[in-house]
Amino acid sequence: MSKDKDNKKQKEYTIASKNLERCLDNMTNAYSTYDCTGLIPSEPVNDAERESYNEVYNYLPPDSKA
Structure with missing residues (x-):
């Protein structure tokens, strides 16, 4: 070249x-x-699991009772 x-x-x-x-x-x-997209692979099956995810990353709106 x-x-x-x-x-x-x-x-x-x-x-x-x-x-x-x-x-x-x-x-x-x-x-x-x-x-934290992809944090939760499926819907939590109980309150303990939901709270566990929430300890890692507060993903719920403040007034949510999900």
């Missing part, structure tokens, strides 16, 4: 890398990144 083609490919790679980095940065700022 010629030197110009090598330089062009390197610039394209650099631009693509920066775009990917920006996309990943935006994704890590998503709310769900910091949330």
Whole structure:
């Protein structure tokens, strides 16, 4: 390959890398990144199980009696 083609490919790679980095940065700022999504695999079967999940992560609204 010629030197110009090598330089062009390197610039394209650099631009693509920066775009990917920006996309990943935006994704890590998503709310769900910091949330415990998937915490509860199925509905708790009793109050003790519900309370146990709630000790790990307070997922219920304040007035909820779920």
